[in-house]
Amino acid sequence: MNKIKKRKEIISIVEKLKKKGKKIVIFNGTFDILHLGHIRSLIEAKTQGDILIILLNSDKSIRNYKGPRRPINSQRERAEMLAGLECVDFVSILNEGNLKKILNQIKPDVHCQGKDWDKDCLGRKLVEKNGGKIHILKWNKSLSTTKLIDKILDVYSKSSLKAVFLDRDGTINLNQPEYLYKIKDFKFAPTTIPALQKLSRTDYKIIVLTNQSGIGRGYFKESDLKKLHKWMTKELKKKDIRIDKIYYCPHCSDDNCSCRKPKLGMIKKAVHDFGIDLTKSWMIGDDEKDIIMGRRVNLKTILINKKAKNNLKSQPHYSVGQLNEAIDIILNF
Numbered sequence: 001m002n003k004i005k006k007r008k009e010i011i012s013i014v015e016k017l018k019k020k021g022k023k024i025v026i027f028n029g030t031f032d033i034l035h036l037g038h039i040r041s042l043i044e045a046k047t048q049g050d051i052l053i054i055l056l057n058s059d060k061s062i063r064n065y066k067g068p069r070r071p072i073n074s075q076r077e078r079a080e081m082l083a084g085l086e087c088v089d090f091v092s093i094l095n096e097g098n099l100k101k102i103l104n105q106i107k108p109d110v111h112c113q114g115k116d117w118d119k120d121c122l123g124r125k126l127v128e129k130n131g132g133k134i135h136i137l138k139w140n141k142s143l144s145t146t147k148l149i150d151k152i153l154d155v156y157s158k159s160s161l162k163a164v165f166l167d168r169d170g171t172i173n174l175n176q177p178e179y180l181y182k183i184k185d186f187k188f189a190p191t192t193i194p195a196l197q198k199l200s201r202t203d204y205k206i207i208v209l210t211n212q213s214g215i216g217r218g219y220f221k222e223s224d225l226k227k228l229h230k231w232m233t234k235e236l237k238k239k240d241i242r243i244d245k246i247y248y249c250p251h252c253s254d255d256n257c258s259c260r261k262p263k264l265g266m267i268k269k270a271v272h273d274f275g276i277d278l279t280k281s282w283m284i285g286d287d288e289k290d291i292i293m294g295r296r297v298n299l300k301t302i303l304i305n306k307k308a309k310n311n312l313k314s315q316p317h318y319s320v321g322q323l324n325e326a327i328d329i330i331l332n333f
């Protein structure tokens with residue numbers, strides 16, 4: 001059943017319901033971003049009678065009293081969300097200035113109001129004159145759309161975090177044997193421990209981005225990789241080294257995925273997950289793919305592998321022989 005009705009339809013529906021002896025409850029509001037406070041109020045309103053009708057403030061009326069940035073959700077979307085709730089029987093969009101008019105037409109048995117409304121709230125006299133009553137809803141100050149928006153902004157606006165993105169093989173550990181996945185084959189590069197200890201004492205997030213096409217090629221399983229990473233992280237933690245996150249691409253180049261470096265899938269995910277400011281962040285790796293990826297998103301890039309430097313199409317900002325030199329460049333920048 002479509003619960004969203006035009007004003008004229010609502011009035012004729014109410015007339016029929018009243019003839020059947022149904023008690024009509026009206027609740028007028030904005031319901032911009034539906035939250036627990038709304039749900040509790042709506043359920044409470046429903047208990048005041050048989051039929052709950054929401055008079056939903058139109059987009060235009062909301063803009064007029066809350067400013068041009070609200071509502072977040074359009075009236076069509078808000079109406080549909082409310083209509084999806086079991087406790088709501090009908091929803092009708094209310095244009096500004098029309099509340100009294102429609103209250104006079106519907107003559108509700110109960111008109112629900114939030115506690116923040118004043119005693120002589122809009123329409124009280126009208127409702128009472130028509131034999132109805134006002135019900136003041138319980139209200140929890142901490143549950144509001146504005147509070148919710150503030151919380152979201154607080155969580156997501158902290159995009160000033162900076163990160164050092166690290167390749168794994170050839171950067172953190174020796175790149176041999178190829179497609180390594182066994183713990184017994186894994187050897188930290190000579191300066192990894194002191195370099196990452198230094199980095200761990202800063203507020204840089206430490207994030208590993210690694211292509212692991214050995215999975216896609218069937219040389220080892222994703223569970224082998226996870227086991228190795230769990231071990232690696234634990235070994236580093238013993239030395240007071242913090243790895244904030246490891247992202248890996250399990251695909252081979254034939255898979256044409258969006259995460260295999262130099263594609264940007266992994267870094268985009270990291271930016272999304274942590275809220276990282278790339279302009280303050282670095283990429284360190286031993287392969288041209290690391291440098292190309294870093295350059296694409298305006299990271300400052302450091303190549304570990306002086307030999308390869310001259311024949312690269314994508315030049316790093318710095319090139320060094322060992323990880324500790326790279327970390328020193330970053331910390332002295």
Ligand SMILES: [Mg+2]
Nearest residue numbers: 167169170286
């Ligand atoms: Mg590498």
Ligand SMILES: [Zn+2]
Nearest residue numbers: 249257259260
């Ligand atoms: Zn991938």
